[in-house]
Amino acid sequence: MYSEKLLEHFKNPRNVGVIENADGVGEAGNPKCGDMMTVYIKVKEDVIEDIKFQTFGCAAAIATSSMMTELAKGKKIEEALKISKRDIADALDGLPPIKMHCSLLAEDALKRRLKII
Amino acid sequence: MIDPEDLRKSIKKNTILISIMLVNNEIGNIYPIKELVSIAKEKNIPFHCDAVQALGKIEVDVKKLGVDLLSISAHKIYAPKGVGALFIRKGLKIDPLITGGHQEKNRRGGTENMIGIVGFGKACEIAKHEMREVSERVKRLRDKLEKGIMERIPDVKLNGHPEKRVPTTLNVSFLYVEGESILLNLDMEGIAASSGSACTSGTLDPSHVLTAMGIPHEVAHGSVRFSLGRETTEEDIDYVLEVLPPIIERLRSYSPLYRKAKGGK
Numbered sequence: 001m002y003s004e005k006l007l008e009h010f011k012n013p014r015n016v017g018v019i020e021n022a023d024g025v026g027e028a029g030n031p032k033c034g035d036m037m038t039v040y041i042k043v044k045e046d047v048i049e050d051i052k053f054q055t056f057g058c059a060a061a062i063a064t065s066s067m068m069t070e071l072a073k074g075k076k077i078e079e080a081l082k083i084s085k086r087d088i089a090d091a092l093d094g095l096p097p098i099k100m101h102c103s104l105l106a107e108d109a110l111k112r113r114l115k116i117i
Numbered sequence: 118m119i120d121p122e123d124l125r126k127s128i129k130k131n132t133i134l135i136s137i138m139l140v141n142n143e144i145g146n147i148y149p150i151k152e153l154v155s156i157a158k159e160k161n162i163p164f165h166c167d168a169v170q171a172l173g174k175i176e177v178d179v180k181k182l183g184v185d186l187l188s189i190s191a192h193k194i195y196a197p198k199g200v201g202a203l204f205i206r207k208g209l210k211i212d213p214l215i216t217g218g219h220q221e222k223n224r225r226g227g228t229e230n231m232i233g234i235v236g237f238g239k240a241c242e243i244a245k246h247e248m249r250e251v252s253e254r255v256k257r258l259r260d261k262l263e264k265g266i267m268e269r270i271p272d273v274k275l276n277g278h279p280e281k282r283v284p285t286t287l288n289v290s291f292l293y294v295e296g297e298s299i300l301l302n303l304d305m306e307g308i309a310a311s312s313g314s315a316c317t318s319g320t321l322d323p324s325h326v327l328t329a330m331g332i333p334h335e336v337a338h339g340s341v342r343f344s345l346g347r348e349t350t351e352e353d354i355d356y357v358l359e360v361l362p363p364i365i366e367r368l369r370s371y372s373p374l375y376r377k378a379k380g381g382k
Contacts, residue, residue: 004202007301010298010301011305013371016370016375018381023120027373031334031335031338031374032333032334032335033334034295034323034334034338035295036334036373037373038373040366054370054371054372054373054376055291055371055372055373056294056295056373056374056375057298057299058295058297058298059297059301061295062298062300082193083340102161
């Protein structure tokens with residue numbers, strides 16, 4: 001049911017971890033619902049210089065988190081905030097319909113829940 | 118575990134049937150059917166028991182249990198899929214679910230699956246003969262798996278009764294990680310397990326069995342069920358115990374819940 005690309009990101013997620021002294025932190029989801037993500041960014045001259053995440057969730061939640069950080073890394077903040085759940089899903093060669101909500105987790109963490117410290 | 122008093126309290130004036138399973142399919146608990154039946158008898162309410170998960174694992178004796186109706190299914194004891202049996206106490210009348218034929222004394226219309234029925238009968242015969250020996254062997258393997266997991270992996274919770282449980286089931290929650298991601302990793306290593314977790318069933322709700330037992334949702338999300346059978350070997354158990362700990366460790370290293378629980382920012 002998962003694409004090869006998604007499985008590859010699930011097996012080897014990119015940018016996992018925590019950034020100490022991050023410039024921004026976003027947390028989305030709820031462990032009671034089975035998924036939760038924290039994203040950290042380091043910004044230099046409006047560009048996301050570094051981005052890391054931690055995710056509790058299913059394979060799709062972990063892979064979409066990984067892909068979101070890949071898409072956002074090196075982008076200007078205003079560009080990165082335009083990344084949609086559709087962009088994330090497309091970059092993973094699609095998601096099964098029942099897993100579409102997983103890509104919302106990553107979109108939410110960056111777009112709506114990010115707090116600049 | 119089911120408290121017989123809870124059953125007594127839930128009986129209403131309009132209760133016409135009580136139906137309780139002998140063994141729970143997700144956690145393997147064996148429920149005190151005999152005691153529950155005696156409450157139903159006091160109130161004169163017919164008692165049905167779903168013994169599908171118990172057949173071939175523990176003794177299923179309709180006389181000892183005292184039930185009025187009992188269902189079993191063939192595929193649970195390595196017989197062909199597609200047939201089952203319903204015990205009906207003499208004198209009890211039931212309306213047919215499928216009408217339009219006189220088969221099975223007007224109780225279920227349609228031509229019987231004769232090959233399946235014969236296979237089921239033979240499988241029952243074999244199960245009766247070998248059950249004690251197989252159950253002892255499987256229990257030893259299950260206990261080894263359970264003990265091995267608890268020794269090798271911290272923050273694991275057993276879901277189910279420590280003793281009153283069939284030997285074929287082990288249901289555990291790995292705190293701070295989600296069940297499907299564990300299952301998929303196990304699958305990649307050639308290990309088939311299952312989970313009542315949200316992400317496998319396509320709903321957002323975790324296992325209703327675990328949440329009904331009072332297990333918090335986030336813990337229920339991390340549940341995995343290992344099912345053993347007559348063909349499970351010692352090598353299989355050793356392999357799971359070798360492969361599983363690094364999977365959990367890796368998933369926890371991704372988990373913000375684990376970081377928070379361990380005092381991280």
